[in-house]
Amino acid sequence: MDKIIITGGERLCGKLPISGAKNAALALLPCALLTEEALTLRNLPRLADIDGFQHLLNQFGVSTAIAGSRPEDFGRVMTLQATRLTGTTAPYELVRKMRASILVLGPLLGRAGEATVSLPGGCAIGNRPIDLHLKALEAMGVRIEMAAGYVRAIAPDGGVPGGDFTFPVVSVGATENALMAAVLASGTTRLENAAREPEIVDLCNLLVAMGAQIENIGEPDLVIHGVPRLHGATYRVMADRIEAGSYACAAAITGGDITMTGANIAQMGATVHALRSAGVIVEEAADGVQVRVDGPLKAINLSTAPYPGFATDMQAQLMALLCRAEGTSVLHETIFENRYMHVPELSRMGAQIETTGRTAVVHGVPMLTGAEVMATDLRASMSLVIAGLAAKGQTIVHRLYHLDRGYERLEEKLALVGARVERVGSE
Ligand SMILES: CC(=O)N[C@H]1[C@@H](OP(=O)(O)OP(=O)(O)OC[C@H]2O[C@@H](n3ccc(=O)[nH]c3=O)[C@H](O)[C@@H]2O)O[C@H](CO)[C@@H](O)[C@@H]1O
Ligand SMILES: C=C(OP(=O)(O)O)C(=O)O
Numbered sequence: 001m002d003k004i005i006i007t008g009g010e011r012l013c014g015k016l017p018i019s020g021a022k023n024a025a026l027a028l029l030p031c032a033l034l035t036e037e038a039l040t041l042r043n044l045p046r047l048a049d050i051d052g053f054q055h056l057l058n059q060f061g062v063s064t065a066i067a068g069s070r071p072e073d074f075g076r077v078m079t080l081q082a083t084r085l086t087g088t089t090a091p092y093e094l095v096r097k098m099r100a101s102i103l104v105l106g107p108l109l110g111r112a113g114e115a116t117v118s119l120p121g122g123c124a125i126g127n128r129p130i131d132l133h134l135k136a137l138e139a140m141g142v143r144i145e146m147a148a149g150y151v152r153a154i155a156p157d158g159g160v161p162g163g164d165f166t167f168p169v170v171s172v173g174a175t176e177n178a179l180m181a182a183v184l185a186s187g188t189t190r191l192e193n194a195a196r197e198p199e200i201v202d203l204c205n206l207l208v209a210m211g212a213q214i215e216n217i218g219e220p221d222l223v224i225h226g227v228p229r230l231h232g233a234t235y236r237v238m239a240d241r242i243e244a245g246s247y248a249c250a251a252a253i254t255g256g257d258i259t260m261t262g263a264n265i266a267q268m269g270a271t272v273h274a275l276r277s278a279g280v281i282v283e284e285a286a287d288g289v290q291v292r293v294d295g296p297l298k299a300i301n302l303s304t305a306p307y308p309g310f311a312t313d314m315q316a317q318l319m320a321l322l323c324r325a326e327g328t329s330v331l332h333e334t335i336f337e338n339r340y341m342h343v344p345e346l347s348r349m350g351a352q353i354e355t356t357g358r359t360a361v362v363h364g365v366p367m368l369t370g371a372e373v374m375a376t377d378l379r380a381s382m383s384l385v386i387a388g389l390a391a392k393g394q395t396i397v398h399r400l401y402h403l404d405r406g407y408e409r410l411e412e413k414l415a416l417v418g419a420r421v422e423r424v425g426s427e
Contacts, residue, residue, distance in 0.1 A: 002400040004411060006388035007420035008370055012256035014417040017074050018244045018263040018288065019045040019408040020237035023313070024199040026100035027176045028206050028237060029053045032062050032080035033107035034184060035210060037232030040079045044237055045408045048401065052098040054078070059094075060108070061086030074408055081232075085112050092118035092149060099123060102130055102173060105153060106180030109142060113158035117151050124377045126336035132167060132174040137181055139165035140189055162187035162226050170195050170306035175222075176203055183212040185226030194222045197307040198267040202238045209233040239264045242313045243407060245271040246382045248291040249321040250414070252280040253390040257292035258417050265289045270310040274302055274318060278325055299327030299364055304334050316342045316383035323351040324390055325364040333358045342380035345373040349387050349395065370395040378406045385410070389419055 020043035029050070032039045044050055054064050062082040088108050095101040095118040108115035120128060130151070134144045137153055141161030145152045155161070162185035167174065175195040180203075182189035194200070196218055204217040210233045213225040244263035251258040252275065265272060265284045272282045275291070279298040283290045299322060304312040312335035322329040323346060333339050340360055343353050348371045352363040370393035375381030381402040388395030397403075400423070403410055411421045 001398070002423055002425050004385065004397045004400055004403070005422045005424060006370070006385060006395045006397070008368075008388055008391035008393060008395060010254065010389070010418050010420050012251045012254045012258050012389065012414070012417040012419055015259045015261055016247060016413045016416045017261045018239045018247070019043070019074050021045070021199060021202070021240035021242070022047055022049060022406050023242070024202040025050055025237045026053055027103055027199060027203045028235065029057060029080065030103045030107045030180060031203070031206055031210065032057060033060060033082050033085070033104065033111050034180065035230040035232055036081075036083050038079050038081040039210070039232055040077060040234040042077050042234065042236040043075045044078050045240065046074070046076055047406060047408055048404045049098055049100065049406070052094065053100065056090060056094045056098070056101055056104065059087055060104070082111075088112050088115050090115075090117040095120050099128060102133065103176055103180070105133065105151070106137070106177035109137065109153050109155055109160055109181045110184035113155040113160070115153050119149050119151060124338070124341060126338040130174070132169070132171045133177045136165045136167070136174055136178040136191070139163045140178065140181060140185065142181070160185040160226070162189040162224070164190040164192070166192035167194060172197055172200065175200055179203060179207065179214070179222065179224065182224035182226060183207050183214070183230065184228075185224070187226055189224045189226070191222040191224070192220065194220050195306060196220055198238060198241060206233065206235045209235055238267070241267045241271070242311065244268060244289060245314045246317045246386070246407070247413070248275055248280070248282065248289070249317040250386045250389055251291045251417070252278070252293050252297065253321050253324055253386055255293045256417070257290070259285050259288055259290045261288040263289040269308055271314050274300060274310055278321065297321065297325035297364070299325045299329040299362070301330040303332040312336055312339060313379055315339060316379040317386055319353070319360065319362055320346060320383040320386040322362045323353070323365060323368060323387060327364055329362040329364070331360045331362065333360070341376040342383040345376070345380070345384055346387055348373060349391055351387065367392060369393060372396045372398065375399040375402045378402050382407065
C-alpha cells in the first residue's frame with residue numbers, strides 16, 4: 001500500500017493543471033449505455049474510480065478504448081460503445097468498491113427496460129441511502145423489487161413511461177439516475193427540487209449533445225421530454241472544481257501563489273467566497289484561476305449545502321486551512337453525518353478542533369507539526385496532505401488509495417509548484 005511523505009514548509013508557487021472532474025466523469029461514463037453509437041469523452045481524469053467504472057461497463061458489453069494520450073499527459077480520451085448490451089446486473093463486488101456504480105441503474109432502465117443493481121450500503125462518511133433514486137424511478141412508472149441486497153427495476157412493456165417527482169431533499173445521485181432514465185422515456189418527466197451542481201449541468205449538456213430534450217438545465221425544475229433514441233457524441237469533461245478548491249487550500253496554507261490552469265472560477269462560487277472571507281486572494285487568470293496570500297488567514301463560519309452552497313466535498317480541505325487561521329471557525333456539515341474523520345488525524349498534527357454532532361469548532365493555531373497519519377476517505381486524505389504541506393517536519397499519510405480515487409497524480413502536481421512530496425510503495 002502506497003504512502004506519501006511530505007516535508008512541510010515550502011511555499012507553493014507556479015502553475016499546476018486541473019484535471020477533468022471525477023464526479024462529473026462518473027455520471028458521464030454510464031451515458032454510453034444509452035446508445036448503440038460511440039461516445040467519446042475527452043479530459044477524463046486518470047483515476048482508480050474511472051478504471052473501476054470502465055470495468056463495470058465492460059461487464060454490460062460496452063467496448064472501451066483509450067486513445068491519444070502519452071503517459072506524461074494528464075487526462076485521457078476514452079471511446080465507449082454499447083452496440084449491444086450483454087447484461088444488466090451490477091454486482092455487489094463492484095458497487096461496494098465504487099459507490100457511483102449505482103449510476104448504471106437509470107441508463108440500463110432507459111435502454112434495456114430493466115436493471116439489477118446491488119444496494120451500495122453505508123460507507124466511511126456516512127449512510128448513503130438510495131431510496132430517493134428508487135422513488136423517483138417509481139414515479140416514472142418503473143416497478144422496483146428488492147431481494148438479497150439487490151434492487152431489481154423493471155419498466156412496463158420494456159420502456160420507462162416517465163412521470164413527475166419532487167425530491168424531498170436535494171440528491172445529486174438520484175437526480176442523475178432519474179435524468180438518465182428519463183431521456184429515453186415514452187413521455188415527459190418533471191423533476192422538482194433537482195440537484196443543480198455543475199456536474200449535473202455537465203451531464204445534461206452531454207445528454208443534449210446525444211439528442212436528449214431537457215429544459216431548465218441548471219435549474220431545480222428539470223423537464224425531460226423522452227426521445228425514442230439517442231446518438232453518439234464527443235464531449236469534454238468539465239474541470240474538477242473540487243480538485244481546484246483543494247489545491248487552492250494547499251497553496252493558501254503555505255502562503256503561496258499558484259495558478260491552476262483549466263480551472264473554471266464560475267463553477268467555484270461558494271469555495272471562492274469562503275477562501276476570500278478567510279483572507280485568500282482568488283482571481284480569474286487568462287488560463288485558469290490564481291490563488292495567493294499576502295496577509296494572515298482569518299477564521300470563518302460556514303455550513304455545507306447543495307450547490308450553489310458550499311460543497312461537502314470541500315469541507316475537510318477548508319478545515320485544514322482554517323487550522324492555521326487567526327481565530328475560531330465554526331463549520332457545520334449538513335450532508336453527511338460522519339464526515340469529520342480527518343479531525344482526530346489533524347489533531348495529531350497539533351490542530352485544535354472540537355466536534356459535537358455535525359458541528360466542528362476549529363481554533364486556529366500558529367503552527368502544525370508533522371506526524372504519521374491515516375487517510376480514512378478521499379477528502380479527509382487531502383486535508384491531511386494540506387496540513388502536512390504547512391506543518392513543521394515530515395508528515396506521512398498512509399492508505400493512499402483513497403487519494404488515488406479522486407486526485408490525478410497528486411504528488412506530481414504538487415511537485416510542479418515546489419512541494420517536497422514523495423510517494424513510496426508498500427507498507
Ligand atoms: C447534495 C450533495 O452535496 N451531494 C453530494 C453527495 O452526492 P451523492 O449523490 O453521493 O449524495 P446525494 O446528493 O444523493 O445525498 C444528499 C443527501 O441526501 C440523502 N439521500 C440521498 C439519496 C437518497 O436516495 N436518499 C437520501 O436520503 C443523503 O444521505 C445526503 O444526506 O456526495 C458526493 C460525494 O461526496 C458529492 O459530490 C455531492 O455534492
Ligand atoms: C466522497 C466522494 O466521492 P464518492 O461519492 O465517489 O465516494 C467525493 O468525491 O468526495
